[in-house]
Amino acid sequence: MTIAVAIILAVICVFISIKTLLLFGVLLVISFLLKRNQLVVFFSLTLVAGGFFWFFDDQNHSQFQAGDIDGTVTLNDGIVIDGDAFRAQILYKGERFQLSYKIASEQEQQRFMKLNYGDELQVSGTLEMPEKNRNKDQFNYQEFLYRKQVHWLLKANAVKPLTEKSASWLHHLKNFRKSQLEKIDTGLDSQIAPYVASLIYGDRTTVETSVYESYQRLGVVHLLAISGLHVNLVISGFLLLFRRLGCQIEKTAIVMICLLPLYCLMTGANPPVVRAGIMTICLMIGRLSPIRVTSLQALCFSFIFVFLLNPYCVFEIGFQLSYAVSFAIILSGRKIMRKVSSNLLSSLYISLISTVSGIAIMSYHFYEFSIVGVFLNIIYVPLFTFILLPLSFLAIFFLNIVPVLLFIPTAIMKIAVSLSENLASALQNMPFTMWVTGRASPIVLAVLFLLTLYFFYSWEKTGKVCRYLLPIALCLVIGTVNITGKVSIIDIGQGDSILIQLPWNKGTYVIDVGGQMAFDKEKWAERKAPFSVGKNIVTPVLKSKGISKLDKLIVTHSDADHMEGLIDVGKSIQIKELIYAEGGETKSIMKKALQALPNVPAKAVLAGYSWAKGEATFQVISPTERGEGGNNDSIVIAAVLDKKRWLFTGDIEMETEQALLENPLIQADILKVGHHGSKTSTTPAFIDKVKPVISLISCGVDNRFGHPRIETLQTLEAANSAIYRTDQQGEIIYTFSKGFSFGLE
Numbered sequence: 001m002t003i004a005v006a007i008i009l010a011v012i013c014v015f016i017s018i019k020t021l022l023l024f025g026v027l028l029v030i031s032f033l034l035k036r037n038q039l040v041v042f043f044s045l046t047l048v049a050g051g052f053f054w055f056f057d058d059q060n061h062s063q064f065q066a067g068d069i070d071g072t073v074t075l076n077d078g079i080v081i082d083g084d085a086f087r088a089q090i091l092y093k094g095e096r097f098q099l100s101y102k103i104a105s106e107q108e109q110q111r112f113m114k115l116n117y118g119d120e121l122q123v124s125g126t127l128e129m130p131e132k133n134r135n136k137d138q139f140n141y142q143e144f145l146y147r148k149q150v151h152w153l154l155k156a157n158a159v160k161p162l163t164e165k166s167a168s169w170l171h172h173l174k175n176f177r178k179s180q181l182e183k184i185d186t187g188l189d190s191q192i193a194p195y196v197a198s199l200i201y202g203d204r205t206t207v208e209t210s211v212y213e214s215y216q217r218l219g220v221v222h223l224l225a226i227s228g229l230h231v232n233l234v235i236s237g238f239l240l241l242f243r244r245l246g247c248q249i250e251k252t253a254i255v256m257i258c259l260l261p262l263y264c265l266m267t268g269a270n271p272p273v274v275r276a277g278i279m280t281i282c283l284m285i286g287r288l289s290p291i292r293v294t295s296l297q298a299l300c301f302s303f304i305f306v307f308l309l310n311p312y313c314v315f316e317i318g319f320q321l322s323y324a325v326s327f328a329i330i331l332s333g334r335k336i337m338r339k340v341s342s343n344l345l346s347s348l349y350i351s352l353i354s355t356v357s358g359i360a361i362m363s364y365h366f367y368e369f370s371i372v373g374v375f376l377n378i379i380y381v382p383l384f385t386f387i388l389l390p391l392s393f394l395a396i397f398f399l400n401i402v403p404v405l406l407f408i409p410t411a412i413m414k415i416a417v418s419l420s421e422n423l424a425s426a427l428q429n430m431p432f433t434m435w436v437t438g439r440a441s442p443i444v445l446a447v448l449f450l451l452t453l454y455f456f457y458s459w460e461k462t463g464k465v466c467r468y469l470l471p472i473a474l475c476l477v478i479g480t481v482n483i484t485g486k487v488s489i490i491d492i493g494q495g496d497s498i499l500i501q502l503p504w505n506k507g508t509y510v511i512d513v514g515g516q517m518a519f520d521k522e523k524w525a526e527r528k529a530p531f532s533v534g535k536n537i538v539t540p541v542l543k544s545k546g547i548s549k550l551d552k553l554i555v556t557h558s559d560a561d562h563m564e565g566l567i568d569v570g571k572s573i574q575i576k577e578l579i580y581a582e583g584g585e586t587k588s589i590m591k592k593a594l595q596a597l598p599n600v601p602a603k604a605v606l607a608g609y610s611w612a613k614g615e616a617t618f619q620v621i622s623p624t625e626r627g628e629g630g631n632n633d634s635i636v637i638a639a640v641l642d643k644k645r646w647l648f649t650g651d652i653e654m655e656t657e658q659a660l661l662e663n664p665l666i667q668a669d670i671l672k673v674g675h676h677g678s679k680t681s682t683t684p685a686f687i688d689k690v691k692p693v694i695s696l697i698s699c700g701v702d703n704r705f706g707h708p709r710i711e712t713l714q715t716l717e718a719a720n721s722a723i724y725r726t727d728q729q730g731e732i733i734y735t736f737s738k739g740f741s742f743g744l745e
Contacts, residue, residue: 053311062151063095069154070124072162073099075117076171079178080205083527086112086159089150090121096149098130099123101156106524111161117174118167125156134491134730135537135743137439137544147312170265177201177266180396187399188406192413196392198224199384202268209529214424217433219355219373223384225318226267228276228326230389234263235280237390253284271306271319275326278302296330299323320361328357332456339463344378351377352465356455359472360448363437363479367543372433380420387416437476438546444479451475480546481505485616485736487641489672490514490541491726491743492533494700494707495561498648498672499542500641503736507613508547511554511637511648513538515564534565539572541731549574552611554637556650558587558629570597578602579609584629605635616641621665622656631675632656638665642736647690649674649681657686666690670734671721673697677708687719694740696732697725 069092076096077089086101103109115121130142130153145151167175184197185206194206204212204224215221235256242252260277267273279298286293303323306313313319333353340346351374362369370376394409427433440448451471458468482501490497492514500509514533542550553575555563569575570593578597582604584590594602609620617640627633634650647668652660653675660666671692674681676699695716699707708725716723724732730743 049307052308056311060146060149063093064127064152066127066129066152068125069127071122073097073121073123073154075115075119075121077117077174079115079117081109081112082529084109084521084525085527089148090123090154092154095151097127097152097154098145098150099125099154099156099159101125101159103525106522109524112159115161116167116171116178118171120162122158122160122162123154123156124158125154127152128155129153132730132744134726135541136731136733138537138540138743147315173262173265177268183399184396187403188395189410189414192395192410192417195224195388195413195417196395199226199230199389199392200396201266202226202270202273205528211421211424214421214428217370217428218376218380218424219370219433220376220380220424222321223380225272226270227272228279228322229381229385231263231273231276231280233385233389234393235260237393250288253288257281257284271313271316272322274306275299275302275319275322278305299326299330317361317365321358324357324361325354328353328456332460335460336463347378347381348374351375351381353456356452356469356472359476360440360445360452363440363448363476364445367438367540367546368434368436370433371435372427372430376427379423383416383420388413388420391416434548435476436480436543436546436548438480439544440476440479444475448472448475448479482545484738485642487646487734488541488545489696489698489724489726489732490538491731492537492565492698494676494703494705495533496556496650496672496676496698497533497538497565498698499545499547500639501545501547502613502616507551507616508549509552509554509618510538510542510550510569512556512562512650513553513565513569514562515560515566517560518564532565532568534568535572538565538569542569542573547573549576552577552579554579554635555581555584555590556634556636556648557581557631558584558590559631559651560589562651563589563593566593567596570600575600579605579635581623581627581629581633581635582606582625583627583633587629590629615643619665621663622652622660624659634674636660638668642734644669646670646672647692648672651675651681653678653680654683654686657681657683661685661689668692670694670696673708673712673716675707676703676705677712677725678705679709679711682712682715684715684718687715687721691719692716692721695721695723697723697727699725699727701727703727 071092073090073092075088076091078087080087081103084103086099086103088099090097090099103112130145130150132142133140145153181197181201181203184193184201188196194204194208194211197203197206202225207224212221212224215224238256239252242255243249247255260281264273264277279295279302282293282298282301283295286298306319329350333350336349336353337346340349354377355369355374359369391409391413395406395413398406398409455468455472459465482505483503485503486499486501488499488501490499493516495514495516496512497514498511500507500511502508514537516531516533550573553566553569555566555578557563558580575597578600580590580602585594585604605620606626607621607624611618619638620635621638622636623633631651631653632655634652634656636650636652636656637646637648639646639648645668647666647670649672651674657674666686666689668690669692671690671694673695677697697708713723724740724742726732728744733741733743735741
C-alpha cells in the first residue's frame with residue numbers, strides 16, 4: 001500500500017506543481033500515520049516514481065507539425081461510424097493521430113463498415129492541434145489525447161481504403177471483438193443487445209441515450225460497464241466449470257492466468273477489468289507458490305504494474321474510481337463487515353463505502369453524484385450481476401453455437417430489462433436524486449480527502465455512520481457557495497450564453513443558452529447522439545460551478561443560436577422562472593420549448609420589467625412593444641453589478657440601437673456587443689452614447705458569418721474600448737472586485 005500511495009502522490013507532485021503546498025500537507029498527515037522506517041521508504045519511492053513519470057512524460061512528443069498531409073495510414077484503435085461521421089485512431093510513420101472524416105454517401109458508409117483494425121487507408125487532410133477546454137473546469141480534449149500519446153487531429157477530406165493489410169495479433173483480437181459486437185447488434189433483440197454488449201465486451205455505445213441518462217441519475221450506470229465484481233464472477237464460474245470437469249486446481253489456475261490477459265483485452269482493457277484481472281493473477285500465483293499474497297498486496301501490485309505500463313493511467317476516471325473504491329473496501333470494509341450479520345445491511349454498507357470513497361472523484365470530474373444510488377445499488381447490483389450477466393453469457397453462447405435456442409435467454413432477459421428500465425424511468429423523476437457539487441477547489445478537495453479518511457477511521461472505531469457523514473456533506477455544501485459574484489460569457493461557439501452569479505448565491509441568472517441550427521439529414525447520415533450546446537456545454541458549465549437551479553433564465557429572442565439549448569438545460573437544471581419577450585412564442589422553436597417544459601413558470605415581458613437583489617439591479621429597456629422573436633425584438637437589459645453598469649444587448653441591430661439612443665440607461669462601463677459583432681449592429685452613434693470601457697463579443701472560432709466584422713472592431717477601437725472575444729480568449733469571466741480572467745489562460 002505504501003508503494004501505491006507514494007506513486008499517486010509523486011505523479012500529482014510532478015504534474016500539478018502549483019498545488020505543492022497542499023501536497024506537503026497531505027504528505028505531513030501520512031508522515032504521522034507511518035513509522036519512521038516506513039517514512040524513509042515512502043519518500044524514497046515517491047522520488048523514484050516521480051522521476052519515472054517525468055522521464056515517461058518527457059518522451060511524449062510529436063515529430064510532426066500542423067499542415068497538410070497525404071499518405072498511407074493504418075487503423076489502430078477506436079473505429080466509430082456514427083451516421084455520416086467516421087472517427088478512428090490511426091498510425092502514420094510510427095505516430096498516432098486521431099482521424100475524423102465526414103462520410104459523403106450511404107455507399108461510402110457501407111464500405112467503411114467493412115473496415116477492420118490493421119487495414120490501411122490512403123488519406124489526405126490537414127493536421128490540427130486538438131483544442132483545450134475553452135470554458136473553465138471543462139473537459140480538456142487536448143490533455144485527454146496527450147495522455148493517449150496522440151498530439152494531432154487529422155481532419156481528412158479524402159479517405160480511400162486499400163486492399164493491403166498489416167494486422168498484428170493485437171489487431172486480430174480487436175477485430176474479433178468488433179465482429180462479435182456487430183453480431184450482437186444484428187443477431188440479438190434490439191432491447192437486450194446493448195446490455196449484452198456492455199456486460200460482456202464493455203461497449204456502451206449502443207445503449208439508448210434516455211436509458212443511459214436514467215441509470216446515470218440513479219447512480220447505477222456503472223453497472224453497464226464491466227466491473228471487478230463481474231470479472232470475479234466470471235472467473236468463479238470458469239473455476240467451477242473446470243472443477244466439475246475434473247481438472248486439477250493447479251492446472252486450472254495456470255490456464256486462468258494465461259487467459260485473463262486476453263479477457264482483459266477482449267473487454268476493452270478498462271481499468272476495473274485490468275485491476276481485477278491482475279489481482280486475480282497475483283492471488284492465484286500466491287496459491288501456487290509458498291508465498292502468501294493478500295488482497296491488499298495484490299491490489300497494490302496491480303496498481304504498480306499498470307503504472308509502470310502507462311503512468312498516465314492515474315489520470316483516468318475509471319482507474320481512480322476503481323482503486324479508490326477497492327482500497328476502501330479492502331482496508332475498511334473487512335473491519336466494518338465483521339460486525340454485520342444481515343446480508344441486506346452488508347450490501348448497504350458496501351454500497352455506502354463505495355459511494356463515500358468515490359465522492360471526491362465524482363465531484364471533481366462529473367460535478368455531481370447520486371444520493372439514491374447508495375440504496376438502489378442493493379436492487380440493481382443483484383439484478384445485473386446475478387441475472388443479466390449470466391444470461392448475457394448464455395445469449396453469446398447460443399448466438400455463436402446454437403442460435404435455435406437463443407429465444408430462451410432472450411425471453412428472460414427482456415423481462416428483466418423491462419423491469420430495470422421501467423423502475424429507472426419511474427425513479428429518475430424523484431426529487432433530490434442528484435447532488436450537484438461543482439468542481440471543488442484544491443483546498444476543498446484536500447479537506448474532502450481528509451474528511452473521507454476520518455469518516456472511515458471513525459466508522460471502524462465506533463460503528464456509527466451518520467454523524468461522520470455530516471462533515472463531508474457540509475464540505476460539499478460550502479464548496480458550492482459562490483462568495484464573490486461573477487459574470488461569465490460562456491464560450492458556446494457561435495451564439496450567446498451569459499451566466500450571472502451574485503455573491504453568496506443570492507441570485508443566479510442565465511441570459512440565453514445558445515444552440516445551433518438543426519439541418520435535416522438522410523436517415524443513414526443521422527447520428528445517434530448529435531452534439532447539443534445545451535447538453536454538452538451549458539449544462540456542464542453550470543454544474544461545474546455548483547449550480548443546480550436558476551432563479552431566472554432569460555431568452556433574449558427566439559433564434560436557435562440563443563435558445564435551441566433551452567430544452568436540454570431545462571431537463572437537467574431547475575428553472576424557477578423563464579423570461580422571454582412578448583411575441584417570441586410565435587416562433588416554432590419557442591413554442592416547442594414551452595411545450596417541452598410545462599412545469600417551468602414562464603413570463604413574457606416588455607420594457608419596464610425589472611428586478612433587484614441587494615445592490616444588483618436589472619432593468620429591461622427593450623423591446624417596447626410586442627414583436628415576433630427576431631433580432632430587433634431582443635430583450636435588452638441594463639444592469640448594475642459590482643457597482644459597474646452593464647448592458648446586455650442580445651442581437652439588436654441598428655434600428656433598435658437608434659431607438660435606444662435617447663435612453664440614459666444605455667450608458668455602460670461594460671457592453672455585451674450585439675449580434676456577435678455583426679456589421680449590422682454596434683453603430684458609431686450607439687457606441688458614442690454607450691461609451692463602453694470594455695466590450696465583450698461572443699462568437700465562434702472561424703465562424704461562417706465572419707463575426708466579429710472589421711467594421712465593428714474599428715468602431716470599438718475608435719472609442720478606446722478594450723475588446724474581449726470568446727473566439728480568441730474562450731470563456732470570459734468577470735469576478736466582482738477582481739476583474740477579468742479567461743478560459744484559455
